[in-house]
Amino acid sequence: MLDEARLIAAARRMEPAALSAIHERHFDAIYRYVSFRVGDADTAEDLASEVFTRFLTALRQGGGPTETLAGWLYGVAGHVIKDHLRRQYRRPQVPLEASLPAAEADMADAVDQSLRADRLREVVASLTADQQAVLSLRFGAGLPIRDVADSMGKSEGAVKQLQARAVAQLSRLLRPEGVAG
Amino acid sequence: MTTRTSIDELVLLALDSRGDEGRPEPALATLSPEDAEALARILQVTEALEGLALAPSDAARHRSRQRFLAEAAHLRPSAIRRQAGGRSPLLLAAALLLLLLGACYALSRSDRWRSEVLSPGARLLWGEPACGPTPAATPQPAAAIGRGDADALRDPSGRPRPPASPTPEAPAGFWARLGRRVFGTGNRDGQGEGSALRLALPSGTEGTPAPLPRGTGGTTAPPPLPPSGASPWPRPSVEASRTVPAGISATAAPERTQSLVPRRSATPGPRATAGRTPGSALSPTPAQSATPGPVTRPSASPPAALPSATRRPQATATPPSATGTATLPAAPSRTASATATAGQGGGAPEEPSETPEGSETPEDTETPCPSNTPEPTRSPEATRTREPSRTPEPTRTREPTRTREPSRTREPSRTPRP
Numbered sequence: 001m002l003d004e005a006r007l008i009a010a011a012r013r014m015e016p017a018a019l020s021a022i023h024e025r026h027f028d029a030i031y032r033y034v035s036f037r038v039g040d041a042d043t044a045e046d047l048a049s050e051v052f053t054r055f056l057t058a059l060r061q062g063g064g065p066t067e068t069l070a071g072w073l074y075g076v077a078g079h080v081i082k083d084h085l086r087r088q089y090r091r092p093q094v095p096l097e098a099s100l101p102a103a104e105a106d107m108a109d110a111v112d113q114s115l116r117a118d119r120l121r122e123v124v125a126s127l128t129a130d131q132q133a134v135l136s137l138r139f140g141a142g143l144p145i146r147d148v149a150d151s152m153g154k155s156e157g158a159v160k161q162l163q164a165r166a167v168a169q170l171s172r173l174l175r176p177e178g179v180a181g
Numbered sequence: 182m183t184t185r186t187s188i189d190e191l192v193l194l195a196l197d198s199r200g201d202e203g204r205p206e207p208a209l210a211t212l213s214p215e216d217a218e219a220l221a222r223i224l225q226v227t228e229a230l231e232g233l234a235l236a237p238s239d240a241a242r243h244r245s246r247q248r249f250l251a252e253a254a255h256l257r258p259s260a261i262r263r264q265a266g267g268r269s270p271l272l273l274a275a276a277l278l279l280l281l282l283g284a285c286y287a288l289s290r291s292d293r294w295r296s297e298v299l300s301p302g303a304r305l306l307w308g309e310p311a312c313g314p315t316p317a318a319t320p321q322p323a324a325a326i327g328r329g330d331a332d333a334l335r336d337p338s339g340r341p342r343p344p345a346s347p348t349p350e351a352p353a354g355f356w357a358r359l360g361r362r363v364f365g366t367g368n369r370d371g372q373g374e375g376s377a378l379r380l381a382l383p384s385g386t387e388g389t390p391a392p393l394p395r396g397t398g399g400t401t402a403p404p405p406l407p408p409s410g411a412s413p414w415p416r417p418s419v420e421a422s423r424t425v426p427a428g429i430s431a432t433a434a435p436e437r438t439q440s441l442v443p444r445r446s447a448t449p450g451p452r453a454t455a456g457r458t459p460g461s462a463l464s465p466t467p468a469q470s471a472t473p474g475p476v477t478r479p480s481a482s483p484p485a486a487l488p489s490a491t492r493r494p495q496a497t498a499t500p501p502s503a504t505g506t507a508t509l510p511a512a513p514s515r516t517a518s519a520t521a522t523a524g525q526g527g528g529a530p531e532e533p534s535e536t537p538e539g540s541e542t543p544e545d546t547e548t549p550c551p552s553n554t555p556e557p558t559r560s561p562e563a564t565r566t567r568e569p570s571r572t573p574e575p576t577r578t579r580e581p582t583r584t585r586e587p588s589r590t591r592e593p594s595r596t597p598r599p
Contacts, residue, residue, distance in 0.1 A: 014257040016250055023249050028237055031245075035235035045241040052249045060256050120229050139230040170230070171222045 004069055012059050023052060026070060029141040030077050036140025037081045037132075039121055047084055051077045071151040074141070078133060085125075123173045131166035138163055 010018030030051050035044035054076050058064040065072035124132060130152070137148040138159075149159045237245075 014253050016253065019250060019253045020246065023246050027242055027245060031237040031241070032234040035237075036230075036233045039233070039235075041235055041238070041241070044235060045237065045245060048237070049245040049248050052245065053252055056249070056252050056256055116229070117233060120226075120233060124230075124233075135230060139227070140234040142234070167223050167226055167230075171219070171226045174226060175222065 008065055008069060011055075012064065014056075014059070019056075022055075022069065026073050027052070029070070029143070030073055033074060033077055033136050033141040034081060036136045037121070037124075038084060039117065043084065047077070047080050050080050054080070068150060070147070071153075074137060074151045078136075120170075120174070123170055126173070127166050127169060130162050131169070134159055134162040135166050 007018050007022060011022055027048060031044055031048040034047045034051070035041065038044055038047060051073055055064065055073065058076075124135060127135070133152060134148060137143045137151060138145070143151065145156050145159055145163075149156045152159065154162075
């Protein structure tokens, strides 16, 4: 915690070493967290970069994280994802698959898998905001229950309940289609 | 068939077992086949959820890092400026505090210190003319002047001395009001009338004690005449010019000489006219019109003062009996002394402590009382009569002189002293 406090203090002075360390430490998790919601690699990269740009803007304006840097970054990432989904809802875009499999048999499996993933994201988007956040942090960023609880400002028991209910809701919603299977 | 709550509990157990590196929860082994099927679907969902997240490529990580550091480098100068500017409010607050303290100090000095706290001797030390309501009138010992004690301001009988009223004709509380205007409202409001009045104030207030009578009369009652030959009336012109402190700027000295000299040269004109001898204004006396010229306004009076020169003979044309025989003969002698003392005051101002007591007594003995009595009343009014004399329009200058002069002409009639 003390190290992170020093890191944040150095980041307020726009020291490149501190900023580079922060990016190195949190970019992968933020990227996974974003990609869990948006599904596209390029969009996830842009949105993750947008999260760090907002971090710099907040530091310049005297704001920024006060307690935990990870929680602040995930909170900003959630707002960035919402803004992106709002824009996407107004102007729908279909991403081009950059890594298409060469073989036709693999292509069929890949398309099937992509369709299932898209359907799963749609179902996840129908959950409550807290459930989406728990699932994104737990399965997207891969954070343990304690860190999820710290990031969301909830207790570990509440996070467990949210996670269990969200997964059960998904299984009920996906049962006729067999997405999970 | 399990209920919903039981499935949630199973999900919790299954999800918690995920953290134990794949070891199955013992409770899951005792499930019924239906519950086990439901739990299997939930676990499939969780696996699908884990597959939704993508891992960033190295290229994506590098690009994002470059973008992030470039943005930080762009924002770095503004952050440095902001950090430097963060101290400026503290500096600004400190500067404002100092300014406020300084203003309070100056205010306390200007009002309280001058008008109430400081004694005349202390005012001298501060370079302030101790005029107005200061009660220093009788000649004090030199030590008492510098000391400024309250004892020095008392009579030998022990009674506190009343404020000096240089003119017996002065209305009640005139000097008190004048002092209030000079030191109170005049300075607070920033108006310049305080300084103008201070220049025209009579002597004895500069710190050098003026020979005033020791009478018990307050500001309203005229002080009784002294038994000795020393005149009790202060000498505004002489002492004001004489006791110019060293701290006063050079501009103050000429103003005093200007305000003093016209009293003798120009004021006889308006006083004498007073509407009594309007026809005599056409025949000026060359002797008297010449005397005020070089003495009164050597440099300050511009050529526009020429109409006033034609007016001055009005005063000279009047017979001396009308104005009072004592005033006119005394004028030349005073002008000579005034010019001499003006040179002293402007050149080398005397130290307050060095002014001896006897230095003023000869002047007091020089001038007779009746001639001096109107003088202090003239001193504030001489400044008024100066202004119309400067104006080139004769019509404007005549009116104020006529309106003010009855008050002056009354003065000699009021003072029938020998």
